[in-house]
Structure formats: C-alpha cells, structure tokens
Amino acid sequence: MKYKTFRLFAGAGxxxxxxxxxxxxxxxxxxxxxxxxxxxxxxxxRSIDDWLMRMHEAAQKRxxxxxxxxxxxxxxxxxxxxxVCEGNQxxxxxxxxxxxxxxxxxxNDQVITFMPEQKLAxxxxxxxxGIFPELPRPTxxxxxxxxxxxQNGIExxxxxxxxxxxxxxxDNLRFGYRVWTEKKTDLVVKLQTLGTDGNVxxxxxxxxxxxGAPVKMDQLIQLMGKVEGYRIEKLVLVKTTANAEGxxxxxxxxxxxxxxxxxxxxxxxxxxxxxGPLQWVFSDGLASVSIFVEPMDRQRQVGKSSRLxxxxxxxxxxxxxxxxxxxxxxxxxxxxxLFANRLERRKP
Numbered sequence: 217m218k219y220k221t222f223r224l225f226a227g228a229g230x231x232x233x234x235x236x237x238x239x240x241x242x243x244x245x246x247x248x249x250x251x252x253x254x255x256x257x258x259x260x261x262r263s264i265d266d267w268l269m270r271m272h273e274a275a276q277k278r279x280x281x282x283x284x285x286x287x288x289x290x291x292x293x294x295x296x297x298x299x300v301c302e303g304n305q306x307x308x309x310x311x312x313x314x315x316x317x318x319x320x321x322x323x324n325d326q327v328i329t330f331m332p333e334q335k336l337a338x339x340x341x342x343x344x345x346g347i348f349p350e351l352p353r354p355t356x357x358x359x360x361x362x363x364x365x366x367q368n369g370i371e372x373x374x375x376x377x378x379x380x381x382x383x384x385x386x387d388n389l390r391f392g393y394r395v396w397t398e399k400k401t402d403l404v405v406k407l408q409t410l411g412t413d414g415n416v417x418x419x420x421x422x423x424x425x426x427x428g429a430p431v432k433m434d435q436l437i438q439l440m441g442k443v444e445g446y447r448i449e450k451l452v453l454v455k456t457t458a459n460a461e462g463x464x465x466x467x468x469x470x471x472x473x474x475x476x477x478x479x480x481x482x483x484x485x486x487x488x489x490x491x492g493p494l495q496w497v498f499s500d501g502l503a504s505v506s507i508f509v510e511p512m513d514r515q516r517q518v519g520k521s522s523r524l525x526x527x528x529x530x531x532x533x534x535x536x537x538x539x540x541x542x543x544x545x546x547x548x549x550x551x552x553x554l555f556a557n558r559l560e561r562r563k564p
Contacts, residue, residue: 375424
C-alpha cells in the first residue's frame, strides 16, 4: 500500500484556512508572547480558538481563480484553482499543470479525482478536507500552549498586499509556519513551512490570483459529473476506533490528540469490513500525524524499514509482526519516532 500526501491537491482550502487563521490575529489585539515551553494563559488560548473559528467561517466566503505553485526540495508543482461558495455550498476545481494530468473536483465533502491517462475516476467522501489547520474541539487541546504568533510586516505577493505572520513552535516536536495573507480578504497567498532550524522546508504560493472571479458553481458541478468513459473507483472510509482495532499509545505525544480513526476500503462492496489499511489520525490543532497499519507483505516489505523526508512531509516505516506500520506527518522525524515507539498492540 502506498501512501502519499497531497499538500497542494488535498484542496485549496488547506492554504486558504491557514490564511484566515493568521489574518484574524492581525485584526485582533496583540497578546504578549509567553516564553518557549511555557503554558499559555487562558486569554491567549481563548484568543487563538476564536481566531481559528473566525478563520474557518471566513474560508467559506471567498471566490477566486488562481495559479498555485508548491516547491518542496528540488520538486516544483503547480495547479490552476477555481473556488466558489454559495450559501452553505462550497465547490472547487483543481487542474494540475505539472506531472501527470489530474483534475480534482470537490463539492462540500464529495471529491472526485479524474486521471485521464488511466481513464480512472476516484470517488470518495472526506469528512475532513485535510486542510491546515483543523478546528480544535473545545477543551480538547490548547494550540496556544504549543505555538506563539508573531507579526512580521507586509509584502506584495501575486500583485496584492499581504500581512506576514509567523507561528513559532514552543518545542522541537513540531514545525513552524510563515504565512502571507491578503489584507482585504484574509486569503492566504503564500505559506512557508519552517524546520526546527528555521530553514524553509516547503513553500506554496499563488503566482497569479483573481479575487472575486465570476466562477459558476453549476458549471463546475456539471463538469464533476462527466464520468462517461471512466472506470469508477470508490474509496470508502469506514469509521472505527483504535481501541476497537486493538491499538493504543503507551503514552501521549505532547500536544497531539487523536481526532479520527478509520479503515480505507476501495470498492467497499467487494471488500470484507475488516480488510483495508487502518489510519489513525492525530492533530495538535495545526500539524497532523497519521499512523497507517496494514498486514505484512513479506515479499514486498521485509527489510525495507525506512525513513523519508520530502520537503515538510516526513515518513517512517517499521515492521511490527504481523503488521507493517507507516507513520507520516508534517512534523520533525523525532516526533514520528515517538509515535512509532509508543504504538502498542492490545487485545480489542
């Protein structure tokens, strides 16, 4: 089983929501920063939660068309994005401009990815869009305990004036972020992920952007429904719990809380309920980590424990008989190691 993160193509909202979050901080009174490692005050925590909520609400009200470019190490990819919102309806279309042709359509939580070279259309329902950051649940975690916010000036990006905000981690278990947000609309126009040494691991930015573009939702919906000539592959996420599946962490990783757990089934009507890899997702409110569990394939996986860094995305694999474990996230490798070391098999 191959796992891959789509920082660009998981949905343009990934960047959009980051912008709205930090833009809300610009508009709000500045709270003095606590020392690294210190626990945030109640006021700081409430302020960040409020900014997150405002960011999520604002993310559903922007219409635009733009070209988005992501650079990660020596890799460079780009896509054209159409985004429109009407009432409670959200629609986006993403066309890759580099690599193999792909078209991704999202209508609310329904996603179809068209791969014309393979004549394949992959359909799925995403309860969470994979966007950054996720909205924290009340009392579940305090983002302000693990990140500080800093204003860092103004700069032009894609022809618009943008505020620059930094989210600085308070420990070495997570990366930092530098975000450029368009001053009038709160839209993220540029985002950098920063390593523990402050170097840029990955950068995503609009190279051109048309705000308030006349995008027609009904036209995008019609295009999304044109599946003639494509083989349909349906990915189903079956909700479960780690405890029910017989897995646990011996102790938590600071700041990261479990947010969901499911089995990933392809063409579920042909797959027994217990089959399919398990995915257990954790989040600190900004960064996320996934633990994938699948049966060992001894011909393919024996002797292939590995670590891989691709821009901000870190991946490690290990054998845990009779299972193969993959831990992936946009966090330092040491954080993934903690998850891997603390994963335990228990009786369901």
